[in-house]
Amino acid sequence: MEIKIRGLRKRFYSEGKVINALDGVDLDIEANKIFTLLGPSGCGKTTLLRCIVGLETPDEGEIQIGDTIVWSKEKGIYVPTEKRQLGMVFQTYAIWPHMNVFNNVAYPLQNMKLPKAEIAKRVAKTLKFVQLEGYEGRPSTRLSGGQQQRVALARALVAEPKVILFDEPLSNLDAKLREETRKELKTFLGELGITAVYVTHDRVEALALSDMIGVMNRGNIVELGTPKKIYFDADHQFVADFIGRANLVPAAIVAQQEASTIVQTALGQIKCHRRTFAADDELVLCLRPEFIEVEKIEGSDVNHLEGVIRQMIFVGEVYETEVDVAGQRIMVKLDPTTPYNEGDRVTLSVKAEHCLLVSK
Ligand SMILES: Nc1ncnc2c1ncn2[C@@H]1O[C@H](COP(=O)(O)OP(=O)(O)OP(=O)(O)O)[C@@H](O)[C@H]1O
Numbered sequence: 001m002e003i004k005i006r007g008l009r010k011r012f013y014s015e016g017k018v019i020n021a022l023d024g025v026d027l028d029i030e031a032n033k034i035f036t037l038l039g040p041s042g043c044g045k046t047t048l049l050r051c052i053v054g055l056e057t058p059d060e061g062e063i064q065i066g067d068t069i070v071w072s073k074e075k076g077i078y079v080p081t082e083k084r085q086l087g088m089v090f091q092t093y094a095i096w097p098h099m100n101v102f103n104n105v106a107y108p109l110q111n112m113k114l115p116k117a118e119i120a121k122r123v124a125k126t127l128k129f130v131q132l133e134g135y136e137g138r139p140s141t142r143l144s145g146g147q148q149q150r151v152a153l154a155r156a157l158v159a160e161p162k163v164i165l166f167d168e169p170l171s172n173l174d175a176k177l178r179e180e181t182r183k184e185l186k187t188f189l190g191e192l193g194i195t196a197v198y199v200t201h202d203r204v205e206a207l208a209l210s211d212m213i214g215v216m217n218r219g220n221i222v223e224l225g226t227p228k229k230i231y232f233d234a235d236h237q238f239v240a241d242f243i244g245r246a247n248l249v250p251a252a253i254v255a256q257q258e259a260s261t262i263v264q265t266a267l268g269q270i271k272c273h274r275r276t277f278a279a280d281d282e283l284v285l286c287l288r289p290e291f292i293e294v295e296k297i298e299g300s301d302v303n304h305l306e307g308v309i310r311q312m313i314f315v316g317e318v319y320e321t322e323v324d325v326a327g328q329r330i331m332v333k334l335d336p337t338t339p340y341n342e343g344d345r346v347t348l349s350v351k352a353e354h355c356l357l358v359s360k
């Protein structure tokens with residue numbers, strides 16, 4: 001089911017101050033896709049999720065799930081949480097430690113007062129789906145973190161919701177398990193084909209999992225797009241900076257050409273991927289370290305920057321390297337087998353198509 005959000009506002013009052021947790025959010029979430037809300041701590045992700053679920057009452061606006069308006073101030077509509085047909089997985093393992101796996105998963109169905117045989121059948125089907133067949137009698141405390149997370153997922157899925165919502169469900173897992181569970185989750189959700197709304201502040205998680213990403217900042221959605229659009233072709237500095245490593249340098253347009261835009265920066269003149277802006281937009285050039293070659297590559301569409309290597313930090317796969325170009329620190333990546341050392345003069349090459357202009 002699709003979700004439509006219009007003009008959603010939620011204010012909190014704390015210590016005499018007003019916090020605009022949601023500042024007029026408009027958002028369409030497509031049916032049967034994985035949609036991720038990505039943004040820094042405190043930007044309003046959990047508040048938005050809680051409003052969709054019905055655990056938080058907005059101040060203004062409207063929320064529609066499928067064909068049903070579940071909340072509207074103007075129309076005086078409020079559909080309670082249990083009637084919204086949603087499943088939710090929280091940040092902390094919200095499974096009950098005193099219950100075994102079966103009872104944890106069966107709980108929502110017992111609440112619905114379904115016949116015992118029906119409950120047993122549905123729990124078995126769901127446990128099979130999350131690959132926890134045979135764990136029914138296991139006390140839930142005697143499971144690994146990933147298995148506990150799968151119990152929480154099973155419990156959210158067992159009532160066959162039309163939409164499933166996740167609030168940072170993997171943040172308590174260690175890095176390796178998080179990666180594994182992320183892959184499993186992507187497969188599960190793909191097979192299920194239901195609408196999933198996923199909240200995270202982890203950009204890699206957002207890129208890896210989502211069909212669409214909504215980047216949030218200060219109670220608003222700044223930009224919407226596919227992972228590739230957000231990563232390669234963001235419109236705003238905040239988004240370009242949040243989604244990955246970025247060298248950001250103020251820029252001013254000098255000329256527009258057929259396929260490129262020429263800008264003046266502290267690095268010199270740079271030929272960029274063509275973009276148009278409003279006359280009063282303040283612009284920033286975004287160069288991702290992975291697109292900067294530390295060698296001279298010829299070509300009419302290649303920008304060259306002369307610099308000196310200031311620092312090389314070995315992080316395993318690469319040296320994270322800082323190059324001083326005209327007084328600006330530019331981050332690049334060097335292969336672990338690189339012949340370069342700190343202090344060497346280098347020429348950086350970056351293709352115009354990888355020079356992204358964004359508005360501030
Ligand atoms: N019950 C509350 N009372 C007062 N302020 C609140 C309350 N809940 C949230 N806030 C504030 O609203 C803003 C948005 O909070 P929210 O929990 O939605 O952020 P978030 O994006 O989920 O952050 P995180 O990534 O840290 O979980 C924050 O400034 C937060 O302090």
Ligand SMILES: [Mg+2]
Pocket residue numbers: 045046047
């Ligand atoms: Mg949160």
